[in-house]
Amino acid sequence: MPSSHPAEPPEAAEDDFLDALITQTDRLRTGIEAVRREDRPDEAAATPEGRWQRALWDLAAFQADDLGGRLSQLREQLTGTGAGEPSTDTVELPGSRAPVASSGPSATGAYGTAETVGADRARRGSLLGRVGSAEWNLLTDEVTWSRELYGIFGRTAEDGPLSLDELPAWVWSEDQTALTTAVTDCLVDGCPVDGEFRIVRPDGAVRTLHLMGEPVLDADGRTASMWAVLRDVSELRRTEQAVRESRESVQRERLAARTERRLAVELQESALPPWRGSRRLPRRGDGRAGALELGAHYLPSTSATLIGGGWHDALELPGGDCLLTVGDLTGHGAPATSGMALLLGAVRGMSAAGVEPGPLMGHLNGLLDAAAQPALGSALCCRFAPASRTLTWSQSGHPSPVLFRGGAGTVLTAPTGVLLGATSGAEYGQRTEHLRPGDTLVLHTGGPAPRGSGAPEELPAAARLLELAPRLARARTAQECLRAVVEAFDGGEREDDVCVLVARVE
Known part of the structure; x- marks a missing residue:
């Protein structure tokens, strides 16, 4: 049955289609602005990623505005009439010398209320002039x-x-x-x-x-x-240029970050001992001296993308004594790892020269205090004499070693010492402990800080280590002890890297 309504003229159908496109463009522009406000690109403008993001938002908004303006201009050029009052503006069609009066949209039509229509026309006025x-x-x-x-x-x-x-x-x-x-x-x-x-x-x-x-x-x-x-298209090209420059800036910074990380990793690998499995010091003995079975592990930070300045080391010294040390330097990346390599080299050199742990800490403090780049560090240096099984150690604001003996753990009482680089001319004390066969000593650079919930993974590092006493007592090798300690440190968030060194007296 034929429709009772007369067929719509092609011009009216085209006009309605343009109105629908303009309405969709308006909604798209409104949606872009809404998501843009939620994303808050202006707050991230201090970073290259933020500036790139803001430029992309500007480009998307400009394209939506430009599309809406061109559709409105096309509608006014093609129709020449409208529901509202004709404006005094005239638009000349390409190839035509007769001006055609342009018309505005209805006050309550597809564009919205009279207020939104006025805002849209004001916003598009400059676009039509382009x-x-x-x-x-x-x-x-x-x-x-x-x-x-x-x-x-x-x-x-x-x-x-x-x-x-x-x-x-x-x-x-x-x-x-x-x-x-x-x-x-x-x-x-x-x-x-x-x-x-x-x-x-x-x-x-x-x-x-x-x-x-x-x-x-x-x-x-x-x-x-x-x-x-x-x-x-001047504004469009400027926006595109801003996008390109921001993208290039991001790419440069990412390349610089990858290069710095690769350099830091190479410095760390060259400075830290390449341990695979357990190690024994001294390597040769008469069978009566107390040798140490060693294991060490490095845990990177879970929040920082760059390598930190932590270290662990064990070294056989001239005369048969053994050096055990862990430490950490503030910062991340190449500066931290290069500073770590400098301090670790100084520790090795002075220990090999016979400097005791207490005076050695004083020299490290002077070295860091005189460095061109200010930094703070903490260190733990131990000198173990296998013949007498005595451990002489000193620390500079560093967690004390944890000694496990007979199924129980004890945090050793720390001698006096402040952070390296904090005070000029600081003095550092040292203490001596007598170890027994079967004792296990754990040196570490810290761990997750307590947050107050009481959850096991949020306990202080020393408290979590002490809970491992029964498991370490059952361990048969230093590597088994190290595995238990690493699991304890690897259960929570770490803002800094963690180094662990386990020494078991044979």
């Missing part, structure tokens, strides 16, 4: 410009339009050849023009224009005129 049209008649030498094109070039109607011969004088010298070639191809060979060039306006402003033009042929197929649409 697109203009022109026609150059080759037969009469008549030039027709739209009102918008005068504004783009910074000229007035009294100044008149520019001819094709005058146009290159306004164009940057670098762009003149390309523009002249494109226009010549259009007029001589009938090729369409599609390109960009930059102009310098009378006020000194530089604008980037996108030109799309075609030849208009007469009845004999010869070029009678050339019409073109010129779009001011």
Whole structure:
């Protein structure tokens, strides 16, 4: 059965379709702004990633605004009528010298309320002025410009339009050849023009224009005129340039971060002993001296992407004694690892020269205090004599060793000592402990700080180690002890790296 409603004219259907597209564009623009506010790109502008993100938001918003403006201009050009009062603006169609009155949308139509309509038109006013049209008649030498094109070039109607011969004088010298070639191809060979060039306006402003033009042929197929649409894309190109620069900045910083991390890893690997499995010191003995079975492990931070300045080391010294040391230097990355390598080298050198742990700490403090780059550090140095099984140790604001004996654990009482680099001329004490066969000594650089919940993984490092006493008593090797300690440290968040050294008296 045929419909009782008359068929909608094609012009009205096209008008409704444009209204629907404009409405969808408005919703898209509103959605972009809503997500943009939630994402808060301005708060992250201090970082390259934040600046790149903000530039991408600006580009998306600009494209949505530009699309809405061009659709509105197209609607006004094609219809010339509307539900609201016609505006006093006129828009010239490309190739036409008759102005057509543009009309605004209905106050309660597809665009929304009267307030939102006014805001949309104010927002798009500058966008409509970015697109203009022109026609150059080759037969009469008549030039027709739209009102918008005068504004783009910074000229007035009294100044008149520019001819094709005058146009290159306004164009940057670098762009003149390309523009002249494109226009010549259009007029001589009938090729369409599609390109960009930059102009310098009378006020000194530089604008980037996108030109799309075609030849208009007469009845004999010869070029009678050339019409073109010129779009001011200066803001778009600036936004795209900001996106490119931000992306390049991010890529450079990421490359620098990867390079620094690789350098830090290489420094750390070259400084720390390459242990695989258990190790025994001294390597050779008479069978009566108390040798140490050793195991060590490095745990990186769970929150920092760069390597820290922690270290662990065990070294057989001249005369048969053994050096056991762990420590940590503030900071991350190459500066921290290079400082760690410097301190660890000093510890090895002075211990090999016979310097006792207490005086050695004083020398380390002076070394760090005189460093060009200020830093703080903590260290634990132990000198073990296998013949007497005596352990002489000193510390500088560092966690004390934990001694496990007979199924129970004890945190050794620390001698006096402050952080390295904190005070000039600081003095450091030292203590001596007598170890027995079967004793297990755990040296570490700390662990998760307590947060008050009482959960096992949030206990202080020493408390968590003491809970391991029954398990360490059942362990048969230093490697089994190390595995238990690493599991205890590996259960929570770590803002810094952790080094663990386990020494078991045979």
